Amino acid sequence: MMKKEKKRIGVFVCHCGVNIAGVVDVARVAEVLKEYPGVELSADYVYMCSEPGQQMVLDKIKEEKLDAVIVAACSPTLHEGTFQHAAELAGLNPHQVEIANIREQDAWVHPDRERATDKAIRIVRSMVEKAIQNEDLEPIKVGVTRKALVIGGGVAGLQSALDIAEQGYEVIVVEKEPSVGGKMIQLSETFPTLDCSQCILTPKMVEATRHPKIRLMTYSEVESISGFVGNFKVRIKKKPRFVDEDLCKLCNDCADVCPQVVPDEYNMGLSFRKAIYMPFPQAVPGTYTLDRDNCLGTLPIRCGKCKDVCDAKAIDYDMKEEIIEEEVGAVVVATGYDLYDMKALGEYGGEHYEDVVNGLEFERILSASGPTGGKVQRPSDGKEPQNVVFIQCAGSRDPEYHNSYCSKICCMYTAKHAMLYKHRVHNGNATVFYIDVRTGGKNFDEFYQRTIDEDGVLYLRGKVSKIFKEGDKLLVWGVDTLTGQKVEVEADMVVLAMAMTKADGAPALMKKLKVAVDANGWLGEAHPKLRPVESLNQGFFLAGCAHGPKDIPETVSQASAAAAKVGALFAKTELMHEPTIVPVVEELCSGCGICVSMCPYGARTLDQVQHVIEVNEVLCEGCGACAAACPAGAAQQRNQSDNQIFSMVNAILRG
């Protein structure tokens, strides 16, 4: 550690226009700090982050031979990097730069000039004390494995995989279902252009299969992942399909003889499939899959019919689950969403009434590849519904009992549903209950207006309180809040725009990946505005609805952005890791292991022989959880040691 007396420190106080200077007397802060022990120079300037401001810092470091710099300005999340860079140009170690946040933590939250100025002085003082004890640190360097893992084979995952592969890097796509395609392959037509969802997605699916850099692993799941950015080890569980993809000729003989009939997931349970099946005609890979949970049994005495009829000898009952280990440098998490369960909305009867369906079920009913071939028929008796009621925000925007967030796409897809329904049943009546209609998007509002002006869809502003059956009609009770009247609508069919929620398997997977999720289970981004496709955990990138409700264009944009971020990572020969980690002072460490359980990154392990903690420097993110927990003071964060913190506290509290 450098000797305190010798350090020459410069203080630069920023006005940030009136953001800081409007409340804090910046000139006085600079004046007072001039007298503070260790401070050689103290100045203020209107915009420290501007080019002249940075130049001033750079010049003064050189002229005054400064050993450390305090910039009293905005939050370090904004301009710490800017000033570290300026310091580096002046030949100063960037870890000798400290930001005193006198904007967010002072000027923006206090109205009283006198007291805010006093607080600013104390904040700057504390950073001077910290800087006095700061050491020069060098970044930790680590290599990069230039291969990416994409989890999820929906449109988000496929787009990311294709974009990464096109940059010349290898990609593994892991998809838990037998085919890639995700939710988008189930959609009928897409808003606002009404192009067929399958027609635009299947080319991407085919391209992904054929791409030499992409390896599709369907019917597979991520079992575990370890390591750190640039250097992950991943174990992938490949579930047995019992059908050899290369030998299968897609003749359907196996499915013809299979006696087991189960609800078809692709059609949302509105039709049936066999236990050996192909999910849908354009499935990728194009092969059959034997669903073991529904199979009668492969022993000849139980069944075994499919194997008997397979001329291609593609069926192999002895296939076993395989674990495949891979090394990758980056992970794109594109695990998608699921719909909120209709059971949760007991008052709408989705659980009991066949003709109350969710949005995805209605997509299948509208789809040319659906159970009715695109004819609008209601599930209970196959009749063409003359009156259809659409309910938006079913389970969304209800902080009291359901989800507080807006599911974002329902306004548009409900408009699309109502429009497509009217295109097919010209004399039918479509009624939409809504809270607001949110049509933020290119050509979205025009589309919505068309459903009203050209297709005659009736929009009622209000919530539905109850749906129940009377005879073969569904009665929908609601309120029209524009007239203040209670309304009762007779319907043949009701479509609930169920809230989007985190995918069913997401919580378990996110735990394995150790990536942060928000209160609703959506993936958390590193910064809500400036780093929207990165996870706080380095090396993990976000794409699509796993991160929150999104429409297709937005999903694709995010997927491409994630791929660009992966490309930028892979373009480096070695990665720099922040050196402000928490090493172990071995003489003080008793090997109690408390810090191991505190570490959210798995960076700390107990050496059972030496009985001390070992730290993986690359995994350590410098969060300080271990430092706070260590009873012996053996976990000391670099440039954030206990001594530094005590000095800072003293500097703040002193009169």
Added chain:
Amino acid sequence: MRVHYYPGCTLKEKATNLEDSTQAAMARLNVELVEPKGWTCCGAEFPLITEKIHGLTPPVRILRQVQREGGDKVVTTCAFCFAVLKRANRAMLDNPEQHMRINAYLKEDIEIDALTKEKVTDFDAYDGDVSPLHLLEFIRDEIGYGTLKQHLKRDLSHLKVAAYYGCRLLRPKKEVAIDDPESPTIFEDFLRAIGCTVIDFPFKQECCGSYLSASMPESSNEPSYRILKSAKLNGANVLAMSCPLCYYNMETRQDRIREQYLTFGGFPVLYFTQLLAWALGADAEVIGLEKHAFDPRPVLGITQDAEVSV
């Protein structure tokens, strides 16, 4: 088994068939019902409408009396009393200000001891430790459907019963609900346990018109009529309920409904406790079956069938 029981005023006056059938049924299940000494009116709905401290004080005083007598729960059958006691108790648990103010009032109580004739003052604070239970909850959780079935004396399988919850057993959800307000099952489970055939119908949680029957009877006739009609349309031959006000609107005042809806011929309505006591073998006179505006005895098979039309 011995348990505190709060009947409430209505059961002693207008709804004697609810009270008598509760007593008869519990006696047959070997449950001794103990009324807290000196109980008063719960305040009906009023403490909850005005949220005034002096309105909440009577129900809390009743709960405190149960605690003084060593009880930790109190059973009610009247849906209104149940909701009032439970919400008052919730206030004592969740609202520190109301807790403090109500206890400040209750501390001033003066009671003359019946034996010693001495003044009792300076009561302990009440902290919300007595659980108000609806009889349906008590039967499910304390008596148990298994025990209940062992005591059954009559076969009720010919009764197609629609369970009517009304509002007071279910709402507000966070303070009162004995079950999920959107798709409750506790009432149906009970009816099944006593051997009834249960009919599902969509109006089981709809409002009966409540106090509008006093101020604007023509407005309460419609909701009441729709409930009865829906029960009938869905195949029920009896409507079961737990609330004396619902009973007044849908049973006692069927004459008014008939004036407004000329095709309405009447429909049998029973308190759930009457069905329970009947299943346990109580006599028709004991449980007040003759007091109904629309005679339920034919449907129970006691007398000749009368024409039922809704």
